[in-house]
Amino acid sequence: MKAIWTMAVREWRSMFLSPLAWTLLGVLFAICAYMFGSLVQQYLLRQLQYQAYGQGMGGGLPLTEWTVTPLLGNTAVLLLLIIPLISMRLIADEKRRGTWPALASSPLSPLQIVLGKYLGLLLFLGVTVLLIGLLPAMLFLYGHPDPGQFFSGMIGLFLLAATFGAIGVAASSATDNPVVAAVLTFGALLLLWIVGWLGDSGAEGAGRILGYASLIDHYEKLLQGIVSTADLAYFIIVSVAGLTFARQRLLAQRVEGF
Amino acid sequence: MRMNRSTRLNLRTQNLLTGLLLALLFIVAAYATNRYPRQWDWTNSGRHTLAEQSVKAVQAFDKGLSATVFLQEDKDRRREISELLEKYRVINPKLTIQFINPDSNPALARQESIATYGTVLLRANNKSEKITETTEESVTNALIRLQKGTVKILRFLTGHGEHPLSGEERASYQVVAQLLRGEGYQVQELNLASEEAVPADTTVVVVAGPAKSLLPMEVERLEKWLQAGKGRALIMRDPRTQSGLEKFLLTQGISFQEGVVIDPVSRLFGAGPTTPIISQYDPSHPITKDLKMPAVLAEACGINMEPTSAPNGPTRTRILAGADRGWLEAGDISSGTVEFNPDKDLKGPIWMGVTVQEKDFRLAVTGDSDFASNAYIQYSGNDTLFLNTVRWLAEDESFIAIKPKKNMDAGLSIPGRTAQFLFLGALLGIPLILVGTGVVIWSKRRRK
Numbered sequence: 001m002k003a004i005w006t007m008a009v010r011e012w013r014s015m016f017l018s019p020l021a022w023t024l025l026g027v028l029f030a031i032c033a034y035m036f037g038s039l040v041q042q043y044l045l046r047q048l049q050y051q052a053y054g055q056g057m058g059g060g061l062p063l064t065e066w067t068v069t070p071l072l073g074n075t076a077v078l079l080l081l082i083i084p085l086i087s088m089r090l091i092a093d094e095k096r097r098g099t100w101p102a103l104a105s106s107p108l109s110p111l112q113i114v115l116g117k118y119l120g121l122l123l124f125l126g127v128t129v130l131l132i133g134l135l136p137a138m139l140f141l142y143g144h145p146d147p148g149q150f151f152s153g154m155i156g157l158f159l160l161a162a163t164f165g166a167i168g169v170a171a172s173s174a175t176d177n178p179v180v181a182a183v184l185t186f187g188a189l190l191l192l193w194i195v196g197w198l199g200d201s202g203a204e205g206a207g208r209i210l211g212y213a214s215l216i217d218h219y220e221k222l223l224q225g226i227v228s229t230a231d232l233a234y235f236i237i238v239s240v241a242g243l244t245f246a247r248q249r250l251l252a253q254r255v256e257g258f
Numbered sequence: 259m260r261m262n263r264s265t266r267l268n269l270r271t272q273n274l275l276t277g278l279l280l281a282l283l284f285i286v287a288a289y290a291t292n293r294y295p296r297q298w299d300w301t302n303s304g305r306h307t308l309a310e311q312s313v314k315a316v317q318a319f320d321k322g323l324s325a326t327v328f329l330q331e332d333k334d335r336r337r338e339i340s341e342l343l344e345k346y347r348v349i350n351p352k353l354t355i356q357f358i359n360p361d362s363n364p365a366l367a368r369q370e371s372i373a374t375y376g377t378v379l380l381r382a383n384n385k386s387e388k389i390t391e392t393t394e395e396s397v398t399n400a401l402i403r404l405q406k407g408t409v410k411i412l413r414f415l416t417g418h419g420e421h422p423l424s425g426e427e428r429a430s431y432q433v434v435a436q437l438l439r440g441e442g443y444q445v446q447e448l449n450l451a452s453e454e455a456v457p458a459d460t461t462v463v464v465v466a467g468p469a470k471s472l473l474p475m476e477v478e479r480l481e482k483w484l485q486a487g488k489g490r491a492l493i494m495r496d497p498r499t500q501s502g503l504e505k506f507l508l509t510q511g512i513s514f515q516e517g518v519v520i521d522p523v524s525r526l527f528g529a530g531p532t533t534p535i536i537s538q539y540d541p542s543h544p545i546t547k548d549l550k551m552p553a554v555l556a557e558a559c560g561i562n563m564e565p566t567s568a569p570n571g572p573t574r575t576r577i578l579a580g581a582d583r584g585w586l587e588a589g590d591i592s593s594g595t596v597e598f599n600p601d602k603d604l605k606g607p608i609w610m611g612v613t614v615q616e617k618d619f620r621l622a623v624t625g626d627s628d629f630a631s632n633a634y635i636q637y638s639g640n641d642t643l644f645l646n647t648v649r650w651l652a653e654d655e656s657f658i659a660i661k662p663k664k665n666m667d668a669g670l671s672i673p674g675r676t677a678q679f680l681f682l683g684a685l686l687g688i689p690l691i692l693v694g695t696g697v698v699i700w701s702k703r704r705r706k
Binding site for chain 1: 269270273276280284291292296298299300302671676677681684689690691697700703
């Protein structure tokens with residue numbers, strides 16, 4: 001356990017020692033701030049219209065629904081683009097830089113290596129999610145957003161990022177070229193994103209399975225403030241599957257000796 | 259370990275098998291967690307939580323229940339309906355939900371006589387209920403009806419220029435008939451001139467604004483049914499017509515006040531003065547107590563009703579009144595200008611709807627029939643008023659009204675300056691700090 005933690009911290013530190021992580025965070029935050037600013041602007045405008053026309057209808061225009069939910073929904077798209085860039089180096093880069101034999105011959109088991117790398121990534125993603133969460137959190141100072149829906153949305157964002165990351169780790173273990181790993185991750189994530197479209201078109205049986213596989217449906221329920229064990233389990237199962245794949249890959253490579 | 263071909267093959271197979279086994283495990287886990295979910299609603303208004311009545315209604319189907327949604331390719335609608343039904347499925351996992359496109363499966367749609375897109379067919383124990391409106395209220399009530407399992411028949415009198423039940427015209431009752439069918443009622447026509455008597459399975463007879471008087475023989479047949487003590491009727495009569503039922507209504511203490519109700523307030527809403535707005539509802543009667551929106555009638559006459567004479571007599575309630583600042587115009591209105599004439603006209607408010615109840619006998623009378631026609635049914639509270647009246651007559655007043663939940667998540671006020679400051683800070687300040695830190699760290703490490 002301690003070995004995993006040491007490795008996670010080492011990984012996390014090395015991310016923040018490179019300008020890539022800082023730049024990604026800066027760009028991500030600027031885009032999110034812009035989107036959030038325009039959403040709040042729209043809300044304020046609609047609120048005025050609403051007060052003028054729709055008085056006395058159920059207490060007003062839902063704030064969280066109009067600002068936080070779309071922000072987190074759009075942030076998911078940005079994470080889809082950014083996480084492959086972060087996760088690509090995790091394992092593939094070690095192989096390319098030639099540090100892999102040292103790691104592979106260390107007393108660490110493949111599972112420990114995968115978990116250590118993944119935990120390091122999770123620490124980074126945690127920082128990212130907290131940073132983005134600052135934007136909607138500002139609303140609490142000036143209005144009455146729904147705290148429950150806000151927190152379930154934030155949990156959703158973190159789970160989504162964690163799932164993206166696990167898939168990234170899996171892709172990074174499959175190849176020794178970081179760029180290939182990034183492309184693989186991006187492809188897999190995009191596929192998981194759009195796989196539900198077929199399910200939506202009304203097909204039965206297979207359609208329902210595809211609908212279940214779709215990332216976005218599970219995420220949207222959390223954004224709505226619905227916390228369901230089915231959705232939490234989905235994220236955990238996909239993450240565990242990704243990590244297991246990476247572990248199996250490393251195990252096979254270690255035994256086969258390359 | 260020394261590697262040769264066979265050990266390598268062995269290892270590969272072993273790896274493959276482990277992979278397959280693990281994949282199977284994940285699929286089972288996914289299936290199990292999806293099949294038996296637990297769900298919490300974290301919103302502070304409980305927006306996603308079903309009302310208690312709905313939970314009870316769906317739990318009653320422990321032997322299974324199916325919902326078939328007839329919907330064309332319409333993603334938004336599909337999502338909306340499936341989200342609603344999914345809430346019921348969380349409570350009762352025996353509920354199965356199926357979407358069918360009626361255009362690609364016309365035979366099935368015809369077999370179930372599906373008229374509109376978005377119809378939901380609920381089925382359990384060989385009985386079925388159809389709903390066209392997908393709100394929690396309608397689904398829950400359909401479930402309750404499905405549990406009870408009796409279909410109530412409404413018969414609309416024909417043959418005297420009443421509003422027809424079909425057709426796109428303004429005067430037709432097509433929309434209302436559709437709404438009633440959506441509520442699970444059977445809607446039929448009744449011609450008392452050819453039928454010997456009102457059929458025994460009739461729940462409610464509706465007399466929807468006859469343009470000419472009923473034949474004495476028809477009145478007799480209707481009266482016979484009503485006086486048997488279990489009759490339930492909705493009588494809607496327009497001004498300047500004779501329904502032939504006036505004599506019977508007099509025995510119930512009801513008489514019509516001739517003339518047309520004039521309501522100057524309607525002008526404010528862009529309507530003519532002969533469309534009175536119902537401004538007073540009886541706050542205790544089942545029909546009107548939950549009505550929020552005012553109804554709009556079109557050319558109504560007034561109704562007068564004597565209070566109950568006998569102490570154990572029927573309950574007589576006046577449920578609708580309007581034209582508080584108007585009057586009942588006795589004179590001619592065709593000239594287009596009307597004026598209050600204290601000698602002849604009756605000052606408002608005018609009563610326009612009354613009910614009588616004595617044990618199983620129920621009667622509702624309104625001074626207008628146009629408010630439920632295609633042209634007017636969409637106006638504010640008209641549809642609810644009409645549906646509630648029918649529900650009360652059919653003894654469905656236990657119909658559950660689920661009140662919309664109050665939204666607690668609302669309101670934002672940022673002073674303009676602060677908003678600009680925060681926006682610029684978030685858009686430029688923080689990102690610059692982040693990127694700057696990155697550059698500093700990078701250059702420091704490079705110098706080393």
